[in-house]
Amino acid sequence: MLRAISHLPAHHGRGAPLDTITLAHDERRLRRKLLTCAGGTEVMVDFPSTVTLDHDGALELDNGRVIAIVAAPELLYAIHASSTAHLVRLAWHIGNRHTSAQLEEGRILIKRDHVLKTMLEGLGAAVADVTEPFFAEHGAYHSHGDTGHALLAR
Structure with missing residues (x-):
């Protein structure tokens, strides 16, 4: 399973995403959660403190790839x-x-x-x-x- 190591702001410019996750307002505010992306990629988010994920931002993964975040x-x-x-x-x-x-x-x-x-x-x-x-x-x-x-x- 992939792990998110950080969150990137909107328009981060880190290239094509591995997958995309669409989240509602309250779902974009998290600290620890297992997320399943549109293409089936599973990502474990376990940040030291609660963060709010930006629309058009991304989760940076432990393998260097990114997961695009879309506001539902x-x-x-x-x-x-x-x-x-x-x-x-x-x-x-x-x-x-x-x-x-x-x-x-x-x-x-x-x-x-x-x-x-x-x-x-x-x-x-x-x-x-x-x-x-x-x-x-x-x-x-x-x-x-x-x-x-x-x-x-x-």
């Missing part, structure tokens, strides 16, 4: 507001519920949750179903995997 499309809500101040208010309500969010200039992305959708629509938000990779950042005070305790700007 996820079922999300795109939340739009009537103004910047309204969007900030919506972000506060999302954060108050300890929900991971991807904050952008004109929208917020969260994982689909019908209770949150109802709350946000009640606050005047326009909420649309989207399917795309999710890049919510992990909280500054958490070194473990995604527990829904993050709300940071992307």
